[in-house]
Amino acid sequence: MENKSLLPVCCPSCGSRLQVRRLGCPSCGTEVMGDYPLPALMRLSVEEQEFVLAFVRSSGSLKEMASLLKLSYPTVRNKLDDIIEKFGKQD
Amino acid sequence: MEKLKIVFDPFRYIAGFKALSLGLVFILSAALLLNAAGYLSDGYLHYTVQPEGVGFLRTLALQLLVWLIPALMFYLAGLVFSKSKIRIIDVLGTTAFAQLLQLFLIVPMLVPALSEQLNAISEAVLAGTMPTVGAWIIVYGIWAMLWLVFFLIFTYKAFSVSCNMSGGKAVAVYVVVTLVAMFVMPYVARLLL
Numbered sequence: 001m002e003n004k005s006l007l008p009v010c011c012p013s014c015g016s017r018l019q020v021r022r023l024g025c026p027s028c029g030t031e032v033m034g035d036y037p038l039p040a041l042m043r044l045s046v047e048e049q050e051f052v053l054a055f056v057r058s059s060g061s062l063k064e065m066a067s068l069l070k071l072s073y074p075t076v077r078n079k080l081d082d083i084i085e086k087f088g089k090q091d
Numbered sequence: 092m093e094k095l096k097i098v099f100d101p102f103r104y105i106a107g108f109k110a111l112s113l114g115l116v117f118i119l120s121a122a123l124l125l126n127a128a129g130y131l132s133d134g135y136l137h138y139t140v141q142p143e144g145v146g147f148l149r150t151l152a153l154q155l156l157v158w159l160i161p162a163l164m165f166y167l168a169g170l171v172f173s174k175s176k177i178r179i180i181d182v183l184g185t186t187a188f189a190q191l192l193q194l195f196l197i198v199p200m201l202v203p204a205l206s207e208q209l210n211a212i213s214e215a216v217l218a219g220t221m222p223t224v225g226a227w228i229i230v231y232g233i234w235a236m237l238w239l240v241f242f243l244i245f246t247y248k249a250f251s252v253s254c255n256m257s258g259g260k261a262v263a264v265y266v267v268v269t270l271v272a273m274f275v276m277p278y279v280a281r282l283l284l
Contacts, residue, residue: 074255075106
């Protein structure tokens with residue numbers, strides 16, 4: 001992840017999931033107002049998003065990911081299963 | 092901090108074939124040390140004086156069974172209860188690696204003074220007399236208790252990581268498998284001895 005200034009996904013006050021209300025164009029300054037739910041990937045924590053990116057970059061090979069992240073195969077598989085479960089709950 | 096993580100949660104970093112290879116070395120070492128000290132495993136985490144005529148091979152076979160019986164039960168439990176697609180190589184590997192801690196229970200048995208006191212207890216039990224508990228036995232008892240707890244935590248982590256199970260269900264499966272292994276192992280040992 002390049003942008004480490006974290007996008008908050010949960011309300012700091014009540015803990016509910018946040019939605020996008022306002023978007024802006026940095027070049028012309030146009031602003032769009034609305035009520036957009038965050039895409040599924042954006043609802044994950046930064047660590048989980050990094051994990052998904054690494055998973056895509058290694059063409060979905062858990063073995064390759066395990067060696068890249070210097071973790072054991074079951075640890076990587078368990079993390080992936082946790083994310084899959086999280087997606088399941090979102091649906 | 093990272094080193095502490097490796098010590099207390101090695102299965103985060105090691106599993107599969109690498110863990111199995113190292114685990115088999117630990118099991119072989121345990122059998123060699125037990126044989127040198129004149130003991131063998133006649134139950135799950137239970138050692139006894141080697142009977143006459145029992146050699147290294149049977150000591151090794153028992154040591155392998157002490158690992159393999161619970162490991163296979165963990166695998167079967169994982170197949171039934173885990174939400175993940177588990178691999179037998181991970182279950183065998185992590186549980187074999189956890190056998191490392193048995194070495195800490197076995198090495199002190201090579202100390203002649205402790206060995207003498209342990210043998211005296213065995214003889215007293217066989218003769219039906221009251222055994223005398225010496226200082227070495229007390230020190231070893233405390234040492235063994237600590238490593239035993241550490242061993243149980245270690246094997247739980249091995250099962251938990253390799254089968255992706257945690258919480259109450261994992262603890263319940265772990266306790267049942269450990270109790271079954273404790274119940275089954277003496278019968279297996281009797282068949283081999």
